[in-house]
Amino acid sequence: MHTNDTEELVPYKVESRQDTGLYNAKLGIWLFLASEIMLFGSLFSAYILLRVGSFSWPVQSEFLNIPIGAINSVILLTSSIFIIKAWTALHENDFKKYKKFMTMTIIAAIVFLCFKGYEYAEHFMHHEYPSKSVFLALYFLLTGVHALHILGGIIVNAYYIGPGAKLWSENKKWFINRIEVAGLYWHFVDLVWLFLFSTLYLM
Amino acid sequence: MEKNEHISDPKKEALIYLSILALTATVIGIHYLNLGIWGIALTVAIVSFEACLLAYHFMHLIHTRLIINIILVLTVLFFLGLVFWPAWDIGYSPRTPSEYSVN
Numbered sequence: 001m002h003t004n005d006t007e008e009l010v011p012y013k014v015e016s017r018q019d020t021g022l023y024n025a026k027l028g029i030w031l032f033l034a035s036e037i038m039l040f041g042s043l044f045s046a047y048i049l050l051r052v053g054s055f056s057w058p059v060q061s062e063f064l065n066i067p068i069g070a071i072n073s074v075i076l077l078t079s080s081i082f083i084i085k086a087w088t089a090l091h092e093n094d095f096k097k098y099k100k101f102m103t104m105t106i107i108a109a110i111v112f113l114c115f116k117g118y119e120y121a122e123h124f125m126h127h128e129y130p131s132k133s134v135f136l137a138l139y140f141l142l143t144g145v146h147a148l149h150i151l152g153g154i155i156v157n158a159y160y161i162g163p164g165a166k167l168w169s170e171n172k173k174w175f176i177n178r179i180e181v182a183g184l185y186w187h188f189v190d191l192v193w194l195f196l197f198s199t200l201y202l203m
Numbered sequence: 204m205e206k207n208e209h210i211s212d213p214k215k216e217a218l219i220y221l222s223i224l225a226l227t228a229t230v231i232g233i234h235y236l237n238l239g240i241w242g243i244a245l246t247v248a249i250v251s252f253e254a255c256l257l258a259y260h261f262m263h264l265i266h267t268r269l270i271i272n273i274i275l276v277l278t279v280l281f282f283l284g285l286v287f288w289p290a291w292d293i294g295y296s297p298r299t300p301s302e303y304s305v306n
Contacts, residue, residue: 020268022268022270027271030267030274030275033275034278037275038278038281041278041282045285045286049286052294066231070228073227074224077220077223077227078220080220080257081216084216184262187262190257191254191258194250194257195250198247202231203234203243
């Protein structure tokens with residue numbers, strides 16, 4: 001369908017609404033992120049309550065690799081900077097620079113998942129499975145759900161340097177809005193990791 | 204229209220990025236100091252501050268409409284209720300050791 005036709009069918013894809021001051025996708029992503037806070041909030045809540053309610057709890061840092069967790073924090077935070085640079089490049093009308101930074105964001109995310117995979121492999125080699133203890137069950141659940149979010153972000157970001165990039169030639173502002181929304185999601189995933197790292201590795 | 208919607212300040216971004224990295228390093232340092240319950244409290248406070256820096260500057264929440272801030276504050280309040288109400292129940296309800304089967 002042609003861009004102008006869709007604009008008539010679904011208004012406020014590009015321009016902000018008068019009442020909310022936001023375009024549709026931005027309001028949508030914030031509501032989605034609010035629901036994500038509740039998802040991770042319920043998981044953190046389960047963790048806190050199980051830990052507080054138990055008589056004994058393992059020393060978590062004995063199970064987990066703090067240096068790898070710290071490296072992953074740096075990687076994810078750096079990828080947040082990359083996606084901001086990608087979005088800024090679009091405002092400068094520099095599509096090549098956008099592609100470069102978006103690719104770097106995806107590479108950083110893949111490296112993050114590789115480190116996570118390495119950590120998981122180490123656990124499995126030591127027969128540390130979710131069934132072994134409540135802490136390990138919570139660790140695999142929390143980090144697993146987070147890793148799935150990273151994977152989702154990789155797919156979306158890859159789409160926007162692949163087939164989804166066609167929109168840039170059709171409607172620049174709409175495309176910039178989409179990248180802004182993808183960026184908001186990516187920063188949220190980074191934010192969740194900050195809490196996961198400190199809660200699981202350092203407390 | 205949102206305020207300063209398209210403004211991106213590389214210097215400010217670099218400063219926020221380095222601040223969050225420094226705070227993460229601080230939190231790791233606190234872990235090795237073994238401060239007990241105070242260490243946990245300090246870690247939660249620092250990580251919450253890091254999250255605020257990230258949300259307000261990288262996610263441009265500082266320039267986003269009030270309605271979004273209200274939605275997020277309400278969400279965080281619901282989350283705190285979700286955590287502290289049952290935690291309060293655990294703290295004040297008498298239980299026998301056999302009821303604590305988690306280890």
